[in-house]
Amino acid sequence: TIKPFIMETKETLLKENPWREVAEKIEKNGYMRLEKLNAYADDIPFIEEFNKRTKNPDHQLHTEILPYPFIGDVLGARVVLLMSNPEYKPFNDEQDWYWAKKTRIIREAVPGAETKIAAVQLMAYHSRKYKPFPEKMGLLPSQEYTKRLVKYLIAKDVVFVYRGSKNKARWFDLVPELENATCVELSSRNACLSEKNCKDGGFEIIKTGLTEDNLFV
Numbered sequence: 001t002i003k004p005f006i007m008e009t010k011e012t013l014l015k016e017n018p019w020r021e022v023a024e025k026i027e028k029n030g031y032m033r034l035e036k037l038n039a040y041a042d043d044i045p046f047i048e049e050f051n052k053r054t055k056n057p058d059h060q061l062h063t064e065i066l067p068y069p070f071i072g073d074v075l076g077a078r079v080v081l082l083m084s085n086p087e088y089k090p091f092n093d094e095q096d097w098y099w100a101k102k103t104r105i106i107r108e109a110v111p112g113a114e115t116k117i118a119a120v121q122l123m124a125y126h127s128r129k130y131k132p133f134p135e136k137m138g139l140l141p142s143q144e145y146t147k148r149l150v151k152y153l154i155a156k157d158v159v160f161v162y163r164g165s166k167n168k169a170r171w172f173d174l175v176p177e178l179e180n181a182t183c184v185e186l187s188s189r190n191a192c193l194s195e196k197n198c199k200d201g202g203f204e205i206i207k208t209g210l211t212e213d214n215l216f217v
Contacts, residue, residue, distance in 0.1 A: 008152045010075050018042070018142050019069055019124075026066070039063045039125065042141035047125065050133055059131040062088050067125050069142065071099050072118030078209045079116060080153055081191060082162045082171045084130040085123035106193040106203075110210045117193070117210070120146060122170055132170060143174070150175045157182065159209035161202070163189050182209070 018040045026033060037044060047061050054060060068086040099119070107113045123130065124142060133140070139147075153160075154177050162168045163186045172178050184202030186192075195203040 008148060008155075010152075013075065013149060013152060016145070018145050019067070022067065033064075033066050035064070037063050038066050040067075040140075040142045043125075046133070046137065046140050049137065053134070054131065056129075056131075058128040061123075061125040061127050063125060065126055069121050069124035069146070070118060073115065074118040074120060074149065074153070077116055077118035077153070077158060078212075079113075079118075079159045079161065079193075079206050080150075081117075081119040081193075082150075082160055082167065083119050083121045083191070084167055084170070085121050086126045088126035088128045102191045103193055105195075106206060106210070110207055113210050119191075120150065122146070122174065139174075147175055151177055154178065154181045159184060159206055161186060161193070161198075161206070163191060 022038065022040055026038075039047060044063075047063060051060050065088075071081075074080065103114065103117055106117065122143070123132075123140070150160075150171075154175070159182045160178060161184045162171060168183075168185070182205065184205050185199045186202075187197050187199055190197060193203070193206060197203075198206065
């Protein structure tokens, strides 16, 4: 049977966001992270299998701390950084500080930019070093949602920012439609949005993306 085409909307993405389940568990736990398995339930078997297979502890996915799938107002963003996954530290509470530091220059250049910049993680779970799942394991269920989200943003003419050829290849493999999107490549693995760190006039592209009228909000 042929499945009918269903238009992706902001409302469907909000309603079907798998991370709502995790947030509800945290809410019931007095807004404290759980002792173990801070993860989307459908992801857990995949995570456990991956951790069982991988021999390098640097690649282990840590669910004792909260996942970090997004930074910022993703659905309302005009510029979106495509990240690999959040790093792991025993006390990993530095994400907000990190984000503020990496966006300082563009926020100074474009007033109000902080409300229009977001980031999406390819893998929401923390590890010391990123390692993709073996192809035969497929995608995490939460990554299927990430694919939907990015495809929605492509249709809204968002400017995407990526770091390096490996990061680009992983994201373009997940969402081939990125080939037709407006993309900016950074000059280093540093996620700083600055003129020096953006290739081929990318900083001006980002500034334009942040200042043009946002017709779809």
